[in-house]
Amino acid sequence: MSTTKESTLLSPELLAQLERLELVTRKVFRGRMKGERRSKRKGQSVEFADFRNYVAGDDLRLLDWNLYARLEKLIIKLFLEEEDLHFYTLIDASLSMDFGSPTKLEYAKQLAAALAFIGLIRADRVRIETLGQGVGERGPVWRGRPSVWRMLQQMEAIEAEGQTSLATGVKNFCHRNPGRGIVVFISDLMDKEGYETALKYFVSHQVDCFVIHVLSQEELEPDVKGDLRLVDCEDQDEAEVTVSAPLMKRYHQTLNAFTKGAQEFCSRRGMHYLLANNQVPVETVVASHLRRRGLVR
Amino acid sequence: MDSLFRNTLGPTGWIIIAMIPPAIFALYFLKLKRQPLEVPSTYLWHRVIEDLHVNSLWQKLRRSLLLFLQLLIVALAILALLRPGWQGQTLEGQRFMFLIDNSASMSTTDTPTGVSRLEAAKRRVGALVDQLSGDMSAMIITFAGQPDVVQEFTDNRRLLREALERIEPSASQTDLTGALELADGFANPGRITIEEAELDVEVTEQQDVELYIFSDGRFRGVEGFSLGNLRPLFLPIGSFEADNLAITALNTRRAEDRPEQQQAFVQVANFSGAEQRAVVELYLNDNLLDAAELTVPPGDIASTTFALSERSEGELRAQLDLPSGFQDRLTLDNRAYAVLENRRDGRVLLVTPGNNTLEMALSTERAARLAVVETIAPDALQQPKFQEQSQSENYDLIIFDQCAPETMPLANTLFVGRLPPVEEWKKESSPERLFGPQIIDWDRSHPLLNLIELGNLAIVDSYVVRPPAGGRVLVDSTIGPIMAIAPRDRYEDTVLGFEIVGRTEEGATAFNTNWSRKLSFPSFWLNVLEYFASREAVSRSIKPDRLVELRVNSTDDRLTVELPDGTVQQIDLEQPGRLVFHESEQLGVYEVRDSIDVVKRFAVNLFDREESDIRLRARQEGEDGVTVVDSLAIGYVDVAAQSPTSPVRREMWKLLLLGALVVLVLEWYIYNRRVHV
Numbered sequence: 001m002s003t004t005k006e007s008t009l010l011s012p013e014l015l016a017q018l019e020r021l022e023l024v025t026r027k028v029f030r031g032r033m034k035g036e037r038r039s040k041r042k043g044q045s046v047e048f049a050d051f052r053n054y055v056a057g058d059d060l061r062l063l064d065w066n067l068y069a070r071l072e073k074l075i076i077k078l079f080l081e082e083e084d085l086h087f088y089t090l091i092d093a094s095l096s097m098d099f100g101s102p103t104k105l106e107y108a109k110q111l112a113a114a115l116a117f118i119g120l121i122r123a124d125r126v127r128i129e130t131l132g133q134g135v136g137e138r139g140p141v142w143r144g145r146p147s148v149w150r151m152l153q154q155m156e157a158i159e160a161e162g163q164t165s166l167a168t169g170v171k172n173f174c175h176r177n178p179g180r181g182i183v184v185f186i187s188d189l190m191d192k193e194g195y196e197t198a199l200k201y202f203v204s205h206q207v208d209c210f211v212i213h214v215l216s217q218e219e220l221e222p223d224v225k226g227d228l229r230l231v232d233c234e235d236q237d238e239a240e241v242t243v244s245a246p247l248m249k250r251y252h253q254t255l256n257a258f259t260k261g262a263q264e265f266c267s268r269r270g271m272h273y274l275l276a277n278n279q280v281p282v283e284t285v286v287a288s289h290l291r292r293r294g295l296v297r
Numbered sequence: 298m299d300s301l302f303r304n305t306l307g308p309t310g311w312i313i314i315a316m317i318p319p320a321i322f323a324l325y326f327l328k329l330k331r332q333p334l335e336v337p338s339t340y341l342w343h344r345v346i347e348d349l350h351v352n353s354l355w356q357k358l359r360r361s362l363l364l365f366l367q368l369l370i371v372a373l374a375i376l377a378l379l380r381p382g383w384q385g386q387t388l389e390g391q392r393f394m395f396l397i398d399n400s401a402s403m404s405t406t407d408t409p410t411g412v413s414r415l416e417a418a419k420r421r422v423g424a425l426v427d428q429l430s431g432d433m434s435a436m437i438i439t440f441a442g443q444p445d446v447v448q449e450f451t452d453n454r455r456l457l458r459e460a461l462e463r464i465e466p467s468a469s470q471t472d473l474t475g476a477l478e479l480a481d482g483f484a485n486p487g488r489i490t491i492e493e494a495e496l497d498v499e500v501t502e503q504q505d506v507e508l509y510i511f512s513d514g515r516f517r518g519v520e521g522f523s524l525g526n527l528r529p530l531f532l533p534i535g536s537f538e539a540d541n542l543a544i545t546a547l548n549t550r551r552a553e554d555r556p557e558q559q560q561a562f563v564q565v566a567n568f569s570g571a572e573q574r575a576v577v578e579l580y581l582n583d584n585l586l587d588a589a590e591l592t593v594p595p596g597d598i599a600s601t602t603f604a605l606s607e608r609s610e611g612e613l614r615a616q617l618d619l620p621s622g623f624q625d626r627l628t629l630d631n632r633a634y635a636v637l638e639n640r641r642d643g644r645v646l647l648v649t650p651g652n653n654t655l656e657m658a659l660s661t662e663r664a665a666r667l668a669v670v671e672t673i674a675p676d677a678l679q680q681p682k683f684q685e686q687s688q689s690e691n692y693d694l695i696i697f698d699q700c701a702p703e704t705m706p707l708a709n710t711l712f713v714g715r716l717p718p719v720e721e722w723k724k725e726s727s728p729e730r731l732f733g734p735q736i737i738d739w740d741r742s743h744p745l746l747n748l749i750e751l752g753n754l755a756i757v758d759s760y761v762v763r764p765p766a767g768g769r770v771l772v773d774s775t776i777g778p779i780m781a782i783a784p785r786d787r788y789e790d791t792v793l794g795f796e797i798v799g800r801t802e803e804g805a806t807a808f809n810t811n812w813s814r815k816l817s818f819p820s821f822w823l824n825v826l827e828y829f830a831s832r833e834a835v836s837r838s839i840k841p842d843r844l845v846e847l848r849v850n851s852t853d854d855r856l857t858v859e860l861p862d863g864t865v866q867q868i869d870l871e872q873p874g875r876l877v878f879h880e881s882e883q884l885g886v887y888e889v890r891d892s893i894d895v896v897k898r899f900a901v902n903l904f905d906r907e908e909s910d911i912r913l914r915a916r917q918e919g920e921d922g923v924t925v926v927d928s929l930a931i932g933y934v935d936v937a938a939q940s941p942t943s944p945v946r947r948e949m950w951k952l953l954l955l956g957a958l959v960v961l962v963l964e965w966y967i968y969n970r971r972v973h974v
Contacts, residue, residue, distance in 0.1 A: 096337040190338035
């Protein structure tokens, strides 16, 4: 653990907790290298998969000699291949994420780091990207426990900047990473053009997608009073409100509709959705909420 | 003036008022400064506001709720300024006079609201004052025993209302005449009439004055008064059924059969429709002495006497214990007061060489009840015993018949047929007796000549007596004054210029006048005893609000009078021994003190059946015999009573202002608590 000592993203306790976990995907993808996961590919492992008739050219080592003795037929015994898993973390690092205490971005980074750590120690391929990256800027791929501290360094370097359209960001991401695997998308989904287009890209990309919707306490329970001119930190858009009880009620209704809508949208398209409040510790989210959702085990 | 609204502002005021609503609009649309606040995204907020925009009209209404409330406040205030009202009794005229009766009977609590009549009258005047418009002026006069200008003519309604608050109930009798005279004086200020060829030409313009008389009418009409340009309106206050039991008399005197014993006499009057049984309690210095039950027929009186011990002294109080269930509407007259003084018989010294008629006049049974009369001969004047007694205030009165002392004694004196040995008397009077005076006139108002008829009196000869400064001529004749009285220190000297019985030169007695045969002769001497020597067991009961003149045995120049309510007043005496006191408005016992001790007590009582009969005077009117309040006679004018429930314009500006205040509070609440947008 000496590698992560200086990291603020992951505490030693959390790391200890995370070491026992692994990333789960319902879908079986083809990996690129030998790993610890079952692959669609048949190959070498201890786990039996199937029998098939021998055809010329097959490796004789795979013949089941016991069957040949009994049936006088050449049968080949197939085993499951174990490969690695592609694990992508896509963080929304727009300015709007730079709010709250801890900021939503900080929170997102912690979550991403925790998940990436799990991936690394299970020999998965971990790639961390942000929405603002261009099509050509591919992030590095980390693999294996030794990469933990570099992964964390990369993570810590992520700063909130600029305004990114969700749709563009996700499209770029998909273009950059044609491979399949697990995508954890951490965002506040606050996009005036809507989040739907963005999420549809994931669907079409056929990845196992987790949407972690991070909202700060200030957004869930705004503590505002009086006559206000609300300024959007991204596009300087203004909204004039006079705070009142019915207005707040209406806000909560809208917020509920928003989160419910996102959840429904995701579940209809086979995506996982998790609403995370920045006041809930990352440990709880990972160990309890994400476990329940089936991202980790 | 009888419209629903009544303008209170001038054009300038209205212009300013009219500018307020646009100003509110303007202020409202000059948007309020909103606090900028940076948020992660206005995404949700826009959706919230969009939601609100859906039912936009209603939302706009709600958003400007504060504006509407503010406009409502202004609207209410403007409406209040218009002073809407209804059922108005209109005030017509320019100048008003409100005469408010604050006599004893106005303390009756028989109004429907349970307040006293005076309070009801004040409220009605207050309502009328509220209706005065800018160009009207009014004044307020109260009348009971004395009229009192509470507020002179003014158009300042605040002053009038304050004056109204100052009016206090009194215990006096009602006398409208003074108030009317006062009103007349105020109604025509500076009236100058020039008599020219028997034609009155009035110089100043006459203005009609509306005279509102608020009273219960418990007094006789006013005679010999010309209303002139006063236009009276009688607004009776009270009801026809107001029960009252009253003590109408409390006296003490010697019992007829046992002169050494004193008696207290109490009379109770019943002013209700049914026979009443009341208990009269008699207290001496707050200790219950005795009680008696009286059955008083309706509208009648009943009386009782209580025996008092000889040496009783102090404050006597009679008090009515009302029968249970009887609602006595006027409580002022349920108590009566009297003062019992330790009675020392008056001492009178008669110095005469012998005068049967005079001695007989002074030795009647009644005279004996008033004073003890000693008789000595003129020779005794030289004896040291007389010298000593005359200089030590031993006698209340010394009568010198046909003789005179060398120096004036320290006592009241009455000289018969002689002049006092004082230069002031002798200087003015005739040195010799003049023959055959015929009496022209005599001072009937002086107590000495009270009820004395001196006409047709034959007198042979008499001195002409002219009193020194401060004196008073009592009997005037063809030759000049023949009887006079003058003060000397704290005594009074009376001089009768003619002898009753004289002596001829031969020394035989001869009648100088035929007065001794007249009925007035013993009466005069009784008056003399009563005036100089008698000490009534009960001093005369004094009516409230009247001038009190008392003789007190004190040499101090300044006396203190303690009023029944405990307040103390310092009174400077103009003449030693004579107290003149004005502030006799309260009922009860007043104590007069000098630097040493209590020198006199006197009681003030209502004792007025007219005031105690608190029912409105009723009259049957028309064929149906409807009971109406009797009219008020002023001079030759009968002032008809207005309906007792004469409607006063009911105004709702106070309610409107209250409403505006409530709306203001509501607005404040909404603004601070954000109940709605």
